[in-house]
Amino acid sequence: MLDLTMTINGAAATSTTWSTVVDPATEEPVGRVPDCTPEQLDDAMTAAQNAFPAWAADLEQRRAAMEACAVALDHAAEELGELTTREQGMPLTVAVASARGAASSFRRYAALELPTETVQNDESALVRIERRPVGVVAAIKPWNFPLGMAIGTIAPAFRAGCPVVVKPSPFTPLATLRLGEILRDHLPPGVLTVVSGGDDLGRAMTSHPVPRAISFTGSVAAGRSVNIAAAADLKRVLLELGGNDPAIVLDDVDPATVAESLFWPTFSNAGQICKAIKRLYVPESMHEEIVEALAERARAVRVGRGTEPSVEMGPINNRPQYERVRELVAEAVDGGATVAAGGTAPDGPGLFFEPTVLTDLADDARIIEEEQFGPALPVLPYSDVAEAVRKANATNFGLGASVWSNDPLRAAAVATQLEAGTVWVNTHGPIGSTAPFQGVKSSGLGSANGIWSVYAFTDIRTVYQARSGANVYQAPEAVATTTELGTEG
Template sequence: MTQNEQLHMFVDGQHRRAAESREVRDPATGEVIGLAPVGTRSDLDAAVAAARRAQPGWAQQSDEARAQACRQLADIIGVHSGELARLLTREQGKPLKGIGSEFELGGCAAWLNATADLSLPVEVIQDDDTARVEKHHVPLGVIGSITPWNWPLLIAIWHIAPSIRAGNTVVIKPSPYTTLSTLRMVELLAAALPEGVLNVVADGEGVAEGLTTHKDVDKIIFTGSTETGKKIMAAAAPTLKKLTLEMGGNDAGIVLPDVDPKAVAEGIFWGAFINNGQTCAALKRLYVHDDVYDEICAELSHLAQTMPMGPGLDESNVLGPVQNEMQFQKVTRLASSSPTEGGRVITGGAPREGEGFFFPITLIADAREGMACVDEEQFGPLLPIIRFTEVDDAIRQANSLDVDLAASVWSKDIDAARAIAERLVAGTVYINKHGEVAPHIPFGGARYSSMGVEFGIEGLKSCTNIKVYNIAK
């Protein structure tokens, strides 16, 4: 797209124009890259009505037809990945190369193909002289999707793929920070599906609230903050919607004294700073045993200082800006308060001068519980490093917060690491890595980090109801 070009919402197989638009700026440069529509409640109502009309026919498609549709969508993303990746980089800020926009588009195609290969066959519970009892997984109906700005296209696919694979139709509302790339991707995908199966409505007054309260929306899938998830849950209660809420986490990693600091440093670094730390399951609190504390800090500091940061279209950069001003200000606040609370900044610590929301990788040594940068999920390029001498105390601190999406343990002794993993509260515990997700592995958290799971058979089942046929003989 060209500067000041406007993309439109896509409803019932057609573009839907908005009466108002707003500027979208590149977080690396501040340059206007396009105009995003401002959605309304009437746009949402039209999208839900279209999805409701289309759903029975889509549900009647054969299982293989819906699987093939997912494969076709993967192919479409492959054909348009160059265009989408550049738009994503301009809008979201992440680098084009490396673990950036091209990587994200590759993940979109991979998730669609993997979801196509899943199936939910009929399960025969009983078949004897008295009765045959079968368990079927049937579509829910219309699914509302609310996506975030950190991995906007990949997470949209995480919502869309199992929904349509199971026979549902979808209305998606993208983050206002990453509207353009989502509009364009959904437009491309929806045009290949029957009218009304996939619809996208841009954010605007009453849109998010309308989606969560609409009587004809049967489920909400949401990825975002815990506070917003609570509001969605309350809004959905009167219509008893099903929910899948993935709300991030302040994820802890524990480093035992037997590690080789040089060997584990890169894994820890990228566990924390993939997507510039703007990842729900990123490592956000690092507990390091006193025996290797100084060496771990030194190795991480060296890596931080050698990672090029700048505009994502410059292929020499591996880290981009913080995506938006609100998040930029939060990281700035947490970094600036750390020294006054007893932390020691060993690299970074203040915003970079010049244009864009650039904040250097910031490592806070001598951090401790009670500090803002430890207790708050920073969701950016900042990592507090906490020293410990007793493993039991590290486990206690790791479990002390209530947003537990993932955790990790780092050790040469797998049995010792596994014993610690069994005591950690988290949806996923990694050993000698952190943050990896895959389409065949269930993903969800504990306590306030999640409601329900995504991915794999479990994620596909979450987009269905169980229907039992009990047939007398």
């Protein structure tokens, strides 16, 4: 049993009450974490606010500190990866890669330049547009990729000049708390705060008067609540919410080849990825072949504890999500769906669920209409592409979507009809380090990744510099004109 500490004002912090974290592969306790009190949260926010002016003012200091953080994370990658696997369940190789990616993120964002745009440069004025840090950022992060999701806010916020107060999911707080323990020796006090607790703590962070921006990743329902609470203080919000991503296969592919390419974009991390494929639309003429190819691949997957060599898929992370996936699959089967592969939990302890391929589903099955966020894929036949596009778009979600074809131009033409923040052709999931990632409709607000992540934590400032000898003060008639145009402040 590990006992980890929070990081508040650059120092270790415990509490009078503690919560236990369990390993989803065994459902046995693996660690304890302190429950942040309201008084500790106030102290954390005050420390972050006090750290803001100096942190925002010195870019070179921030870059040096971020490099020191990257070096520390390189050294701790194995430790952080093991913690992640024990609390989240993912294969150890994936968890260690996520930790190494965190170090790379610090270096990448530290090197980013924020351009100053000149919009006017003539005899009357020089007008520049600058980006200034918004202030303290409160980050509330999920359990599917705990370390990567935390760094996805911390690194760009640091580059912008913002201190961060981060709360990991109560299901997966260990690696993030350890992150705070490691990095607090390399950062000024208050710049990085890591607190632990449940939903009440998240609500307190969102409504707290200090943060000027909220970064939240989670369900649509929770995202709406965050947005409403943040509106009271006109806080900036960056919401990455759910996805029910469709993939459309066109009729010119080889069924076996495309099934292999579709499999891991669906079942990586036991399907617990917002942008994973959640619905698969295939032509009626090759439906049976694709279903069987996916089912054969699913039956070959080694499901087990993430620390075991050669395991490809770990457990579902927590009991509520495990029960939800089981319920959605059972409801589909009760409604007439056929289980081509999987559909049950293996014998033994742990929250394991076999990779599941479903067919013959009713159009209104919940596993089609809702995000399952687990290792279960409905495969749905279509008669023409227009029908597939219509059904793919018939959702309040709009995170990602993909189209698969031997003709990339044909696939791209279909992809442009899909209502999603990101569309892929002949792949699904990769973003890279320079492209923005965002949802439309109910899948989110704001853009993450690359320079867009930094912009999310900045305000625009216009600097208007009158030229020497220019008429600095406007005549009364000019003032009236600008007022009519709505440009007077």
